[in-house]
Amino acid sequence: MGPSGSGKSTLLHTLAGLDTLTEGSVYIGETELGSLKDRDLTILRREEVGFIFQTFNLIPTLNAQENILLPLSIAGVKPDQEWYGKVVDAVGLSDRLDHRPSELSGGQQQRVAAARALVSKPAIVFADEPSGNLDSVASGELLDFMRTAVREFDQTIVMVTHDPIAASYSDRIIFLDDGDIVDEMTDPTPDSILEQMKHLGA
Amino acid sequence: MLRAAIKGVFANKMRLSLTAFAIVIGVAFVAASFVFTDTISARFDALLDTSATGVDVYVRPAPPETGDTFQNAEFGSIPEDTIDSVLTTPGVRIAEGGVVGFAQIVNKEGEAVGGQGPPTLGYSWSIDRSLSPVTIRDGNGRGPEIAGEVVIDANSANGNNLSVGDTITVLTIGAPEEFLLVGIASFGESDSLAGATLAMFTLDEAQRLFGLEGRFSAISVAAESGVTPEELAANISTTTNGDIEVVTAEESNDEQLEAISEGLGFLNIALLAFAAVAVFVGAFIISNTFRIIVAQRTKELALLRAIGATGRQVTWMVVIEALIVGFVASVIGIGVGVLLAIGLGAAMNAFGLNMPEGPLTLLPRTVIVGMAVGLIVTVVSALLPARKAARIPPVAAMNEELARPKRRSLHVRAVVGSITVGLGIAALLVGLFTSVNGGIWFVAIGALVFFLGVSIIAPLAAGPVATVLGWPLPRMFGVAGQLAQDNTRRQPRRTASTASALMIGVALVVFVAVFGASIKSSISSSVTDTFPGDFSVQSTNFAVGVSPTFTEEVRSLSEIGNVSTLKIGSAVVEGSNTTIVAVDPETITTVTSIDVSAGAFESLAETDGVLVLESVMNENGWSVGDSIVIVYPQDPGGPIEIAGTITSTNFGDFIITQSSYAVGFSNSTDYYVFANSADGVAIVDARAAIDGVAADYPNVKVQNKSELIADAEAQIDQMLVLFTGLLFLAIIIAVLGITNTLALAIIERTREIGLLRAVGMVQRQVRRMIRWEAVIIALFGAVMGVGVGLFLGWAVVRALADEGLGSFAVPMGQIVILVLLAGVAGVIAAIYPSWKASRLNILDAIAYE
Numbered sequence A: 001m002g003p004s005g006s007g008k009s010t011l012l013h014t015l016a017g018l019d020t021l022t023e024g025s026v027y028i029g030e031t032e033l034g035s036l037k038d039r040d041l042t043i044l045r046r047e048e049v050g051f052i053f054q055t056f057n058l059i060p061t062l063n064a065q066e067n068i069l070l071p072l073s074i075a076g077v078k079p080d081q082e083w084y085g086k087v088v089d090a091v092g093l094s095d096r097l098d099h100r101p102s103e104l105s106g107g108q109q110q111r112v113a114a115a116r117a118l119v120s121k122p123a124i125v126f127a128d129e130p131s132g133n134l135d136s137v138a139s140g141e142l143l144d145f146m147r148t149a150v151r152e153f154d155q156t157i158v159m160v161t162h163d164p165i166a167a168s169y170s171d172r173i174i175f176l177d178d179g180d181i182v183d184e185m186t187d188p189t190p191d192s193i194l195e196q197m198k199h200l201g202a
Numbered sequence B: 001m002l003r004a005a006i007k008g009v010f011a012n013k014m015r016l017s018l019t020a021f022a023i024v025i026g027v028a029f030v031a032a033s034f035v036f037t038d039t040i041s042a043r044f045d046a047l048l049d050t051s052a053t054g055v056d057v058y059v060r061p062a063p064p065e066t067g068d069t070f071q072n073a074e075f076g077s078i079p080e081d082t083i084d085s086v087l088t089t090p091g092v093r094i095a096e097g098g099v100v101g102f103a104q105i106v107n108k109e110g111e112a113v114g115g116q117g118p119p120t121l122g123y124s125w126s127i128d129r130s131l132s133p134v135t136i137r138d139g140n141g142r143g144p145e146i147a148g149e150v151v152i153d154a155n156s157a158n159g160n161n162l163s164v165g166d167t168i169t170v171l172t173i174g175a176p177e178e179f180l181l182v183g184i185a186s187f188g189e190s191d192s193l194a195g196a197t198l199a200m201f202t203l204d205e206a207q208r209l210f211g212l213e214g215r216f217s218a219i220s221v222a223a224e225s226g227v228t229p230e231e232l233a234a235n236i237s238t239t240t241n242g243d244i245e246v247v248t249a250e251e252s253n254d255e256q257l258e259a260i261s262e263g264l265g266f267l268n269i270a271l272l273a274f275a276a277v278a279v280f281v282g283a284f285i286i287s288n289t290f291r292i293i294v295a296q297r298t299k300e301l302a303l304l305r306a307i308g309a310t311g312r313q314v315t316w317m318v319v320i321e322a323l324i325v326g327f328v329a330s331v332i333g334i335g336v337g338v339l340l341a342i343g344l345g346a347a348m349n350a351f352g353l354n355m356p357e358g359p360l361t362l363l364p365r366t367v368i369v370g371m372a373v374g375l376i377v378t379v380v381s382a383l384l385p386a387r388k389a390a391r392i393p394p395v396a397a398m399n400e401e402l403a404r405p406k407r408r409s410l411h412v413r414a415v416v417g418s419i420t421v422g423l424g425i426a427a428l429l430v431g432l433f434t435s436v437n438g439g440i441w442f443v444a445i446g447a448l449v450f451f452l453g454v455s456i457i458a459p460l461a462a463g464p465v466a467t468v469l470g471w472p473l474p475r476m477f478g479v480a481g482q483l484a485q486d487n488t489r490r491q492p493r494r495t496a497s498t499a500s501a502l503m504i505g506v507a508l509v510v511f512v513a514v515f516g517a518s519i520k521s522s523i524s525s526s527v528t529d530t531f532p533g534d535f536s537v538q539s540t541n542f543a544v545g546v547s548p549t550f551t552e553e554v555r556s557l558s559e560i561g562n563v564s565t566l567k568i569g570s571a572v573v574e575g576s577n578t579t580i581v582a583v584d585p586e587t588i589t590t591v592t593s594i595d596v597s598a599g600a601f602e603s604l605a606e607t608d609g610v611l612v613l614e615s616v617m618n619e620n621g622w623s624v625g626d627s628i629v630i631v632y633p634q635d636p637g638g639p640i641e642i643a644g645t646i647t648s649t650n651f652g653d654f655i656i657t658q659s660s661y662a663v664g665f666s667n668s669t670d671y672y673v674f675a676n677s678a679d680g681v682a683i684v685d686a687r688a689a690i691d692g693v694a695a696d697y698p699n700v701k702v703q704n705k706s707e708l709i710a711d712a713e714a715q716i717d718q719m720l721v722l723f724t725g726l727l728f729l730a731i732i733i734a735v736l737g738i739t740n741t742l743a744l745a746i747i748e749r750t751r752e753i754g755l756l757r758a759v760g761m762v763q764r765q766v767r768r769m770i771r772w773e774a775v776i777i778a779l780f781g782a783v784m785g786v787g788v789g790l791f792l793g794w795a796v797v798r799a800l801a802d803e804g805l806g807s808f809a810v811p812m813g814q815i816v817i818l819v820l821l822a823g824v825a826g827v828i829a830a831i832y833p834s835w836k837a838s839r840l841n842i843l844d845a846i847a848y849e
């Protein structure tokens, strides 16, 4: 978390291999990202990284199922049906799989994106304000699913958010300001987060 | 608004410049056509003017009523003694008679020089040099003084390494003869008179060679000082009869200029036709581009509306953008057109059709017409998108959903499209199959409306066609292939109108291919049907036939049996100008099989009458035994009896006897000589004998049936290559249209492509996705084009069935190749947009708002 302009998105992008660092290094597993060419970096993203953006997560011409399976079909890999079934069940979209994005609500679209992020069993999932555009009910459904992914599927997720309630779903919060880590908190609740933010703001 | 429009142009530089390309090409062709013909007229004008000699008046045979529309030029003449009365006419200072006829120079390699383009002429050398445009520069010899001497033009001499002192062979209508080259002639500053090859002899020699003993082709007259050419002409007219015409030198020059520009008319028409095609294809691309640009700027335009711009102002803004683009493209187009005209001149020189030297002529008219064409087409094409821009509601600025254009009912489109297609086809068929006035316009406009109609319906087909054409893609290339296919289906209008631009070029190429293949197959069947003999001989010179002395020599060969000839010329039959064929009715059936009514040739021989094509008989309500009036170039003619009917179309509409022909025409050469080997002589021996005679006549070609067919086919192929080459320009324009549409689509899909890259699509896959989208669009256009082209070809071939175009042939191989080429063109069209898409910065793409 952090104020606007504090570098949250930038950090996420560099961690995910979408942006390059001017100094320092990023490792995903054993792989140092800075040394990779575009092609290897792309393949690493495909295999080891999942994404959920704030908006425009889905390809409009593909239906929900095709969007979920997109990283696998790009790689030309057959999906693990059991795993796919689990993810789709958990995300609660079994009856919406043949719908196009334009036929889904905003919350459903974000959950499709979340399912897509998980389907290739990545080492890590990055989510940049995934619930930023959702109402509280849809937001709750999405965050529930993300927590399920962490608890039950052992998935690591890094999420950027402004919303203390969304942040309270996480196990650990890092606070950024002006490009630097300024604070850290574990097992947060909405209240403790609000408290901390007031501190930092002052 | 003006400022906003200018900003809009700059913001869309890239896409607009691709669009403008189509206009540049169209305007360039228009401008080239004008510049080329104006330049040629001006240069000939100058040439004829500087060569305007001391001659004030020409006395010459009255022009034949028939004109000389056919290639075998008629050389009329007047009696030599006409000059006596001319010389005694008041106001005449000098008068000298001369002759002109056919003469073709043979070079050192034994090849006839020229003959496939500009005329090959012979003249008498005038004694009074002030009456001639021809000069001999110092060191280039002198004029002919005795029989056996010749002067040739400098261009022919230089091009064939001929110099004074050489002995050269000259072909005339008689036997080839050798002459001593005594001089090399120029025309003022120029080496050549529009590429014509000229040989000049003494008057007596020329009269003998051209069969004009005791005759003049014309008398050149110079006036005494103080007498105007008009006065002189009037004076001379009083002494001459109706067979003779008196014209001033100026009138004669004007006639020549007119003849030259008429001769170049086909080029002019061809250039303007290609301009029309380019402009038509361009209109699709322009309208597509503006439609996409308007769609992409919906929010911006809506914002303008929200802050108070009226719908009309928004329309104007788009129209002004179109005006700016049209203006710039037209200016460039005129420049390119001038270059094109220069290139065309160079090409003509390379083909031996020498243009006189001189400056280029760019008339204000050329600039005005070029600009008007460019501006009007651009603005008209942008008009619909501009109107659409005005209908964007101001709320669209706030709401993405409202910004999406509403899909209009497909039913309306289907109905409007079908009606348009129907109207186009109706006009086409009326033009082709009825004898309506201005039929060619019905055909042209019908084809245009037909194209438009197909393009209106095309969006309905885009989805299903993309499904079929793109079927293998997901299987072959996985998700990249699937997305390529999906993307073509997602905006059927855009896909269809991009493909429609390609359709036009492909349809025209297919049409030309079908037409050519049909002519070829008709030729081979008509040759097979009508020429059962062993050999056919024709002249390689476009302007003259086979020398009758050649025919006599062949007749006298013991290896050769039956020989019969076909002569050809222009005559006026019952008031209308037509081509007429002359045969020897006694022998023609031994070497050809012309389908005629029973006993027709016997009665033709008996009555010295005429055979008429059955359908012409029916059209005019004539029957055998009726008399019709035929006027010949050299003879007013008179009523002539219809001796029978011709039932096949291969020999024209009218056949007369060669004895009638000899009276009516001055041309004594044979258009075709048909010969059989004598009984018991092997074909090879007969061939060797006839080839032996032909060796002395470098301007004849001896062919057997298969050579004849191959030769005719080769000539058609040449034409086809030329036309197809030019039509490929239309295809290139359309391919640029695909590039343009894709480039615009990629801008729209920036975020989508960024997302695909983020979740793991490598650059190669992105390029593949764009490439196959382009290929589907291209194939869609090609498939529509093939369909439309086949239909057009079928209609035109059927309409010309009466003119001897008996068979309808479809060159499948060529069409398949064309479709494959279209696919390749799609790949090429995608090079730039796919490269651009694969290099999109992912961060920019996903952060894009």
Ligand SMILES: Nc1ncnc2c1ncn2[C@@H]1O[C@H](COP(=O)(O)OP(=O)(O)OP(=O)(O)O)[C@@H](O)[C@H]1O
Pocket: A002, A003, A004, A005, A006, A007, A008, A009, A010, A011, A178, A179, A180
């Ligand atoms: N560590 C850093 N070093 C240099 N520049 C940085 C760093 N972190 C962020 N920036 C710069 O700060 C700007 C804002 O960063 P960023 O968009 O990541 O902020 P944010 O926290 O995501 O803001 P928001 O909450 O508005 O989305 C960017 O231009 C980025 O380049």
Ligand SMILES: [Mg+2]
Pocket: A008, A009, A010
């Ligand atoms: Mg951010």
